Amino acid sequence: MSASSLNRDPRIRAALDQAIELGELGISVAAYHYGRLIVDAVAGVADRETQRPADAQTLWPVFSVTKGVTALAVHIQAERGFLDVTAPISRYWPEFAANGKESITIEEALSHRAGIPQMPEGVTAEHMADWKWMVDRVAQHTPLFRPGIDCAYHVLVWGWIVGEVVCRTDPAKRPFDRFVYEEICQPLCITDFHLGVPDRSLSRIAKLYGGNEFPIVDNHNISPDPVFPGSTVHNTKVIQQAVDPGAGAITTAGAVARIFALIANRGELDGVRLLSPEGVASLTKPRPAAQDKVLPIPVHFSLSGYWLGGEAGVSDPLVGDHRDVIYSPGAGGSVAWADTRDGLAVAICHNNMDSVAVLEPERTFAPVVQAIRDITSESR
Structure with a gap:
């Protein structure tokens, strides 16, 4: 056609x-x-x-x-043996263990059961564009809900939790956008994602x-007005x-x-x-x-x-x-x-x-x- x-x-x-x-x-x-x-x-x-x-x-x-x-990026990493979705996030991102999060698994984050749907206090659009600012503060979050038990849709913060896991487990240590381009878009001849x-x-x-x-x-500051x-x-x-x-x-x-x-x-x-x-x-x-x-x-x-x-x-x-x-x-x-x-x-x-x-x-x-x-x- x-x-x-x-x-x-x-x-x-x-x-x-x-x-x-x-x-x-x-x-x-x-x-x-x-x-x-x-x-x-x-x-x-x-x-x-x-x-x-x-x-x-x-x-x-x-x-x-x-x-x-x-x-999809997470599951590609899992199939290649770079991560285990049932493992704690802190195995790959040690700072994430702070404030009672040491046992939260990648699978729990993927399925919105990490218990931390909140965005960092004081977040602005400019902060969202600063990857290090975001992940440093997300690593310090304290769960609002019971990890692994309560379902609480992580409207915005999900991206930095899961995205940082991909970055931490990438042998080349690429930024997340580059990983997606080189490992998903480029092989599929996609130029406009x-x-x-x-x-x-x-x-x-x-x-x-x-x-x-x-x-x-x-x-709980899940999707505050500035973002x-x-x-x-x-x-x-x-x-x-x-x-x-x-x-x-x-x-x-x-x-x-x-x-x-x-x-x-x-x-x-x-x-x-x-x-x-x-x-x-x-x-x-x-x-x-x-x-x-x-x-x-x-x-x-x-x-x-x-x-x-x-x-x-x-x-x-x-x-x-x-x-x-x-x-x-x-x-x-x-x-x-x-x-x-x-x-x-x-x-x-x-x-x-x-x-x-x-x-x-x-x-x-x-x-x-x-x-x-x-x-x-x-x-x-």
Whole structure:
């Protein structure tokens, strides 16, 4: 299928137009089926004020969709023998043991059971862009919840906990963004997944709208106003150029879908293998069920760092109705998933964080997803 046909399929065009009619401003979608790119399309505007159109070069902030790529980095390190996800973080990062955290494992951090969802006191956007400032202070955190027992979604701090583990276990001691580029993006020929957008590409970023009142239970500095994951903070240059492994990727739908396609295709894509089939299968193991103390919605989460499909009334119905799906949703509605049963990977990015995609995804993204499923049914 040529690039032009990927963008011109009338079902995808109609679905994107419908999404815009229902409230989206700009929207981009890409999908792979059994390792083959089947959809890569965009519609709407990247900037409402200037009416700059969204196009194939537009970069989209995707918030916690980033966590799915960061989790993949951890599992790549584990498969290579550089870390054990069941081991204490302090084995690799001794300073992390401070204040009662010596036994918290990597797996507990991945699955939001480390008990330290809070950001450092006094954090600013500039501090978030200072990796050493962040990890030094995170290492000194005292658990607010019972590690390994309580589930408390680590909205922002998760990225520095997990990202620093990757850095500490990397024999080359690379910065986290460089590790992701060289070990994930470069092998997969991906150029537009950014953890820190370079100056030359800042003009390509879609402007975000809304998303400044995301409902979380925040009595503990979990996502304080100066770094809140909404449009006000994330439209700033300092955040756009920060290395934030939990909520800071700025990318294209095609780049994210390609990374998730590797997972959907059981660890291999176009001759590049980054995970074994067994490693991919392990990603769907659920964490112990418990009411999350931060998110006001039901959560079906894995031990591996991904949300899980297949739980009626809990999992996002858009990603599939069975348990061989892992996904990463982001603040404001962007989402990516890998379906290892059906070989499908999808990424949807947008810039209206107040669109009905957040509360009623069936009204905006559902036509797009249905069009993708119609196309995949023809290619089986």
